[in-house]
Amino acid sequence: MGRAPLVFEWIRVGKNRVVPAISLAGVSRRFGALQAVRDVTFDVQPGERRAVLGPNGAGKTTLFNTICGDFPPTAGSIRLFGTDITHLKPHERTRLGIGRTYQTSLLFNGLSVLDNLFVAVRGLRPNRFSFLRPSRGDDGMAKARELAERMRLSHLLDAEVVNLSHGQRRQLEVGMAMAGDPRVLMLDEPAAGLSPGDRPELLKLLRELPRTLTLILIEHDMDIALPAADIVTVMKDGEVVVQAPPDRIEDDPVVQAIYLGGGH
Amino acid sequence: MRDRLLLLSLLGLGLMAAAPFLLQAMLPANQAQFWTANVLGRAAVFGIIAMSLTFLATYGGFISLAQMMIAGVAGYAVAVFVEGAVPRIVGGLGYGLAIPLGVLAATVMGLIVGAVSVRTRDIYLLMITLALSMGVFRFVETNIAWFNGYEGIRNVVGPELFGLGFRDPWLFYYVALGTAVLLLAGVLYLVRSPFGLVLQGIRDNPRRVAALGYNVALHRIAAFGVAGFIAGCGGVLATIYNIGISPGTIGLGATVNVLIMSVIGGLGHPVGAFLGSLIFTIFDTFAANLYDRDRFNTLIGAVFLIIVLVSPDGVIGIGARLRRLLGGSKP
Ligand SMILES: Nc1ncnc2c1ncn2[C@@H]1O[C@H](COP(=O)(O)OP(=O)(O)OP(=O)(O)O)[C@@H](O)[C@H]1O
Numbered sequence: 001m002g003r004a005p006l007v008f009e010w011i012r013v014g015k016n017r018v019v020p021a022i023s024l025a026g027v028s029r030r031f032g033a034l035q036a037v038r039d040v041t042f043d044v045q046p047g048e049r050r051a052v053l054g055p056n057g058a059g060k061t062t063l064f065n066t067i068c069g070d071f072p073p074t075a076g077s078i079r080l081f082g083t084d085i086t087h088l089k090p091h092e093r094t095r096l097g098i099g100r101t102y103q104t105s106l107l108f109n110g111l112s113v114l115d116n117l118f119v120a121v122r123g124l125r126p127n128r129f130s131f132l133r134p135s136r137g138d139d140g141m142a143k144a145r146e147l148a149e150r151m152r153l154s155h156l157l158d159a160e161v162v163n164l165s166h167g168q169r170r171q172l173e174v175g176m177a178m179a180g181d182p183r184v185l186m187l188d189e190p191a192a193g194l195s196p197g198d199r200p201e202l203l204k205l206l207r208e209l210p211r212t213l214t215l216i217l218i219e220h221d222m223d224i225a226l227p228a229a230d231i232v233t234v235m236k237d238g239e240v241v242v243q244a245p246p247d248r249i250e251d252d253p254v255v256q257a258i259y260l261g262g263g264h
Numbered sequence: 265m266r267d268r269l270l271l272l273s274l275l276g277l278g279l280m281a282a283a284p285f286l287l288q289a290m291l292p293a294n295q296a297q298f299w300t301a302n303v304l305g306r307a308a309v310f311g312i313i314a315m316s317l318t319f320l321a322t323y324g325g326f327i328s329l330a331q332m333m334i335a336g337v338a339g340y341a342v343a344v345f346v347e348g349a350v351p352r353i354v355g356g357l358g359y360g361l362a363i364p365l366g367v368l369a370a371t372v373m374g375l376i377v378g379a380v381s382v383r384t385r386d387i388y389l390l391m392i393t394l395a396l397s398m399g400v401f402r403f404v405e406t407n408i409a410w411f412n413g414y415e416g417i418r419n420v421v422g423p424e425l426f427g428l429g430f431r432d433p434w435l436f437y438y439v440a441l442g443t444a445v446l447l448l449a450g451v452l453y454l455v456r457s458p459f460g461l462v463l464q465g466i467r468d469n470p471r472r473v474a475a476l477g478y479n480v481a482l483h484r485i486a487a488f489g490v491a492g493f494i495a496g497c498g499g500v501l502a503t504i505y506n507i508g509i510s511p512g513t514i515g516l517g518a519t520v521n522v523l524i525m526s527v528i529g530g531l532g533h534p535v536g537a538f539l540g541s542l543i544f545t546i547f548d549t550f551a552a553n554l555y556d557r558d559r560f561n562t563l564i565g566a567v568f569l570i571i572v573l574v575s576p577d578g579v580i581g582i583g584a585r586l587r588r589l590l591g592g593s594k595p
């Protein structure tokens with residue numbers, strides 16, 4: 001898996017067309033009778049910042065779940081840099097370069113902040129399965145500390161995660177998603193529950209991310225979503241209803257109908 | 265905090281190491297021997313088996329009722345292959361080979377149990393591991409050619425060490441204690457390794473573990489393999505202690521007893537398994553003298569209820585509870 005298909009893909013697509021970082025074709029997901037995501041088709045280019053907006057229950061999180069594999073699509077296909085990942089297991093997709101956060105933090109409550117980050121860092125290393133304790137100078141540990149510093153959690157390295165505040169949990173959540181140096185980073189409402197004071201800080205962090213990274217961001221807060229995005233995708237009832245640059249979003253009649261009129 | 269814990273552990277270890285001498289000084293010779301081998305030694309052996317359950321429960325969140333059966337697999341493997349066992353099934357091996365073979369068989373059985381149950385959790389995991397235990401139990405009980413049916417295999421006396429028979433009370437006790445301490449130290453080392461941290465991650469949040477790039481199934485199966493190894497060490501010692509093995513050793517009663525030991529001791533730390541096993545063994549030994557045998561179940565049931573009601577996290581939880589009650593004002 002991985003290498004060979006990528007090469008074939010590259011030959012097929014040709015040198016002069018860029019292979020999209022994420023390419024969704026007719027992606028759908030049902031839960032029993034409920035069609036949570038319906039026939040979604042769009043590409044995200046490498047280095048692009050994509051924001052996904054939409055009212056509650058629009059299917060944004062479910063779309064993330066189809067991409068990362070927690071709930072694979074029931075129809076359609078997903079490509080990551082040209083590789084078909086539609087049928088891969090979540091950990092296999094992660095190893096191909098997807099990192100994500102969750103709308104409600106999914107952390108290891110019984111472990112310390114440092115251990116959470118260390119486990120996150122090790123997940124993409126070839127020695128991830130090991131019965132041997134890390135040595136003093138272990139570079140995985142060093143990287144975990146560095147991430148803690150970046151997420152401003154350095155003073156809490158030994159704190160058990162169950163004792164963290166909500167804001168700190170969100171920071172750790174993002175740090176763990178970035179630990180594997182993903183090529184595509186998907187953040188599900190990173191600002192949810194953050195105090196107004198923490199929001200500019202988060203926006204700054206998002207803008208500082210290197211352009212080698214592709215970012216897909218679900219966010220209700222327009223003050224974060226619009227400045228951070230190159231293109232905005234608006235979903236409703238499982239479908240994409242608008243796709244436009246951020247400066248055209250607030251004036252879009254469909255978006256206004258969804259957010260102000262609550263639909264017809 | 266950490267220093268106090270270390271001090272406490274060293275104190276406990278010293279006490280256990282000195283126990284045969286203290287008993288000898290305090291009691292008549294035959295009673296001292298009885299306490300050394302049949303209470304403390306036996307508690308260490310069954311503590312090892314209970315610890316294999318506690319290890320899975322504490323760090324993985326898995327309750328496995330297959331651990332006594334897995335210990336039995338080690339015992340049967342030794343009994344089948346060792347020279348001198350009666351009846352002779354295969355024979356031919358010395359203890360130096362038969363014991364590692366037994367532990368290996370238990371490890372493989374642990375891996376199998378882990379693989380079969382890999383998609384289940386909670387009550388379903390409990391049921392599937394119980395079903396596997398009972399399946400092996402019935403198979404062994406009805407199979408004459410390999411396991412000599414319900415009579416089992418006798419005369420597994422253990423190797424000679426330092427010119428002493430393995431069942432010399434002091435020798436047996438120190439071997440059991442040494443094995444227990446080594447395994448406990450191994451577990452405490454392992455849980456801080458990447459494998460152990462990922463295992464705790466699976467306990468807290470399996471979905472996130474997969475999202476980070478780990479193969480959750482592989483780690484689960486490996487954890488059951490580790491637990492199988494631990495149970496196997498206990499199973500070999502238990503078989504030598506009993507001078508043989510029969511299907512009753514891995515029956516429903518024995519399976520439940522191991523669970524009771526683990527819960528009495530507490531599932532918060534692997535050392536709880538040894539405390540639970542010690543309490544269980546003491547009651548098991550002396551209740552039999554006080555009442556008739558059947559009353560034992562009533563008694564241990566009552567003890568179980570009281571401990572679990574007073575402290576849902578077992579005996580090791582009582583210490584923490586007392587400290588919180590008494591030292592509530594401390595910082
Ligand atoms: N695992 C699941 N099982 C059944 N239904 C689900 C599941 N996950 C999501 N749904 C349903 O799919 C629909 C879309 O939910 P989703 O969480 O994707 O919405 P969302 O756009 O992320 O909303 P929010 O802004 O509230 O997070 C909802 O009706 C939800 O109830």
Ligand SMILES: [Mg+2]
Binds near residue numbers: 062103
């Ligand atoms: Mg959502």
